[in-house]
Amino acid sequence: MEHQIxxxxxxxxxxxxxxxxxxxxxxxxxxxxxxxxLDARLAAVGLQLIDNPYAEHVAVALAGDMHEPVFGASREYAASNIGLTRDQLALLVVLWSLIILPKRERQVNRQKLGDDGQEDMFGKAAPLAHGEEVSGALSEASVLADFAPVLGHKTYVQGKLLSRLAQLGFIERRGGMIHEGPLLDVLLDYRLLADRIIYGTLGEVLAQAGHPPPGQDAFTPADDMPDDADSEQEES
Known part of the structure; x- marks a missing residue:
């Protein structure tokens, strides 16, 4: 087991x-x-395993008590600990809202893309879905048309913002479409962001751009989210 860890x-x-x-x-x-x-091995070097049962990937991140010792000396830490600029962060949150919020609604309701849930009377008992069957893609041209005027010109958004988010693993760009990357759902805290987006200013911005976020009723409260063991049993 030591070698596997x-x-x-x-x-x-x-x-x-x-x-x-x-x-x-x-x-x-x-x-x-x-x-x-594994947790002990990671904790020994100030890290922790990040696992969201709804996400398709797991990742490692700094333990909470390591944030200040590692990043506290840098003024940029207040905005981002991976060197993202304010406009890159803004676009990241927008893309998270447009991809992850609808995806989570489908996962909670045990629905796949294109499924309105009316054909399967036992849908609630279905295994928790991951991957392409629940995670939709965005048209890059549509995102540029809606948000480039706010974040900068088209070339800037494509070359500086989207390319950086793709490089970091938050998104994937394929055939003119923007897909969920391995880190988008696991590193951004759904419990922290969802209410702020649905009820906050960003919700109004998305609605004005023609992308209203799903209603709050579709989401599972934080206390009701499945734990890791339950989720893995559902996947089995």
Whole structure:
């Protein structure tokens, strides 16, 4: 087991994220003793495993008590600890809202893309879905038309904003479409952002751009979100 924990730790650090379907990742999610040892190994160097049961990937991030010692000396830390500019952060939150909020609604309701939920009377008992079957894509041209006038000209948004978010793994750009990247759902805190977006200023901005976020009733309250073990049993 020691060798597997070392291997998984090294791969997480080297790749930044790993899919939940990876054999060692799945073991970390269902084997309590393996997870305890992995958490201890990561904690020894100030890290923690980030696992959202709705996300398709897991990742590593700094432990909470390490934020200030690591980033506190940098003035930029107030805005971003990965060097994102304000406009890059703004676009990241917009894309998260347009991709993850509808995706979460489909996951909570056990619906796939293009499914209105009326054909399956046992939909609520279906396994929690991940990947392309629930995560929609955005037209890059549509995003540019809606938000480039606010964030800068088209070339700037494509070359400086979208390319940086893709490089970091938040999004993937394929065939003129913007898809969810491995880090988009796992590193941005849904519980923190959802209410602020649905009820906040960004919700109005999205609505004005023709992208109203889904209604609050579709979402699971924080206390009702499934834990890791329950989620993995559903996937099995």
């Amino acid at each position: 070392r291997t998984l730790t090294a791969r997480l650090l080297a790749n930044r994220s790993l899919p939940r379907t990876d054999p060692l990742v799945r073991r970390a999610l269902v084997d309590e003793s393996f997870r305890v040892d």
